[in-house]
Amino acid sequence: MGIQTPAPAPSLEPALEEQDAETGRTHRHRRRRVRPTTWAGLAFVAPLVAYLAVFYAYPLYENVSMSLHRYTRATFVTGQAPFVGFDIYREVLASPQFWPTVRQTATFVIVSLVFQYAIGLGLAVFFHRGFRLSGLLRALFLVPWLLPIIVSATTWQWMMDADNGILNRFLGVFGVDPIWWLNNEHSLWAVTIANIWLGIPFNLVILYSGLQNIPTDLYEAASLDGAGAWRQFRTITFPLLRPVTAITLLLGFVYTLKVVDIVWIMTMGTGTSQTLATWAYSMAFGKGASALIQYSQASVVGTILLLVALLMGFVYLFVQRRQED
Amino acid sequence: MNTFRRTWWKTAVGLVLTALMLFPLYWMINVSLTKREAVRSGDLYPKAFTLQNYRTVLGDQIPYLGTSLLVGFGTVVLTILIAAPAAYALSKLFVPGRRLLNFLLIVAQMIPAVVMALGFYTIYTNIGILDTVWGLILADSTIAVPFGVMLFSAFMAGIPRELLQAAQIDGASYWRTFRSVVLPVSRNSAVTVGLFAFLWAWSDFLFASTLNRDGGKLRPITMGLYDYIGSQNQEWGPLMATAVVASVPTAVLLVVAQRYVAAGVTAGAVKD
Numbered sequence: 001m002g003i004q005t006p007a008p009a010p011s012l013e014p015a016l017e018e019q020d021a022e023t024g025r026t027h028r029h030r031r032r033r034v035r036p037t038t039w040a041g042l043a044f045v046a047p048l049v050a051y052l053a054v055f056y057a058y059p060l061y062e063n064v065s066m067s068l069h070r071y072t073r074a075t076f077v078t079g080q081a082p083f084v085g086f087d088i089y090r091e092v093l094a095s096p097q098f099w100p101t102v103r104q105t106a107t108f109v110i111v112s113l114v115f116q117y118a119i120g121l122g123l124a125v126f127f128h129r130g131f132r133l134s135g136l137l138r139a140l141f142l143v144p145w146l147l148p149i150i151v152s153a154t155t156w157q158w159m160m161d162a163d164n165g166i167l168n169r170f171l172g173v174f175g176v177d178p179i180w181w182l183n184n185e186h187s188l189w190a191v192t193i194a195n196i197w198l199g200i201p202f203n204l205v206i207l208y209s210g211l212q213n214i215p216t217d218l219y220e221a222a223s224l225d226g227a228g229a230w231r232q233f234r235t236i237t238f239p240l241l242r243p244v245t246a247i248t249l250l251l252g253f254v255y256t257l258k259v260v261d262i263v264w265i266m267t268m269g270t271g272t273s274q275t276l277a278t279w280a281y282s283m284a285f286g287k288g289a290s291a292l293i294q295y296s297q298a299s300v301v302g303t304i305l306l307l308v309a310l311l312m313g314f315v316y317l318f319v320q321r322r323q324e325d
Numbered sequence: 326m327n328t329f330r331r332t333w334w335k336t337a338v339g340l341v342l343t344a345l346m347l348f349p350l351y352w353m354i355n356v357s358l359t360k361r362e363a364v365r366s367g368d369l370y371p372k373a374f375t376l377q378n379y380r381t382v383l384g385d386q387i388p389y390l391g392t393s394l395l396v397g398f399g400t401v402v403l404t405i406l407i408a409a410p411a412a413y414a415l416s417k418l419f420v421p422g423r424r425l426l427n428f429l430l431i432v433a434q435m436i437p438a439v440v441m442a443l444g445f446y447t448i449y450t451n452i453g454i455l456d457t458v459w460g461l462i463l464a465d466s467t468i469a470v471p472f473g474v475m476l477f478s479a480f481m482a483g484i485p486r487e488l489l490q491a492a493q494i495d496g497a498s499y500w501r502t503f504r505s506v507v508l509p510v511s512r513n514s515a516v517t518v519g520l521f522a523f524l525w526a527w528s529d530f531l532f533a534s535t536l537n538r539d540g541g542k543l544r545p546i547t548m549g550l551y552d553y554i555g556s557q558n559q560e561w562g563p564l565m566a567t568a569v570v571a572s573v574p575t576a577v578l579l580v581v582a583q584r585y586v587a588a589g590v591t592a593g594a595v596k597d
Binding site: 037038044045048051052058059060061063076129131133137139140142143144146147151152156158164169197200205257261264265277280281284295298299306310312313316317 | 353438
């Protein structure tokens, strides 16, 4: 689970008037000269634009360019990698690792999302009607989410130790044989469990504030009509929470797709826990599952992730627009 | 009082759930306080109590902690310097292509860090700033800048127009209006943005492990921790003690600035 929470696009009203004027949509203003606010706006936004160009566009351009040139250790240093078009894309797609990795990534993401959301929603409903200490406990639930992932991941790694881990000891009480959580076969489940734990706070917070926006008189009316708690949840809470749900799941999807550290610290992306993001990481830096440095292959996988991110950006915009209407 | 009496069972359930959720953190502290010989016995509390792990760790990790602080504060400054003016422009002035820019900021937050790391790695190798602290600050700021711009502009959009117009009627330039009206009013947002920028920079593993692998002692604490993990004979006591030390800023910030944290979290997905 990643950490960021994108803020919504700022309110559209203040500048709307000017927008129309400048794009010439209204006839009256068509021949206006550039106004001082425009110059000021450009000046204030210029550092950001320069920043985005240098620190986003340029690295991304490098990434895409590397996926089209055959970079090896040697050509990386000399900078004379030959242009090969989409050859490396074909190789990566045909690689025996590609589809299994896509499947594992899909499992990791979907299972994480389902549990994070379900548990987060359950907790949000639980905390919704305040009780003594509810504020404090809710704040404590945030802690795992704000800790460095490397800290949580290390702790989970030790808890899932096959011989001495507390998890196996606990399961042993119920007569379950020790599970080799971190070996190739089970590592996908190990990292998924840790990732669900990591994502619960985010889901809880977002869904909780979504619940706050549901008018309480709806519930009062429903209980006057004799609707029980479950019925109220099904007919009021869940439907009215749909917009928040959409955004939560969307962001959760993006963050889970791109997460590297939780997987990397626990298993180095070995065995079934290899996802597209950790695969790219291991190929780029010659660690873990890929002992060889394969810059170009890594950037192919990176570019695929980039396209998904772009697609999700559009979906986000679409969802947000629909909510505004 | 009456309602509280009726909900005491909820408090009890809440306590149990919180305990379950925080168990891994308890376990981390537990192991960090346990003697080496007893780590593998898995006692539920530090029966073989020792502070030795912390003594070992503090000696080793202080340079890394210093670097992390430096990277954290550097990232905060850079993020606010870029985000605040841009947000002022996007929310209060006319900027051509504003919608496109807003869209790019959303996408920017969705780009996998591993893709960015690979690009940065190439560029840094070419211009020779690999393994430098400020190279890492620049990279870390990319995590926070888009978030910062959006959080600032969501807030600044709510500043009453009259307030800014009053300043302009008094003859203040745009820059002056920004500095002496907009910025002071946006103080809380600045704290929230700074807080998250700091936490993300502090927690960053991906950029540190790629762009600052060989920086020796000038590497952040996440790398200090990673060194322990990477070594063959895993020493769980000192490892967990390092993890606890690395968690201190988060704990402190959560205690002293909880409402700013909450503001940052919900600024995200939920519209008012």
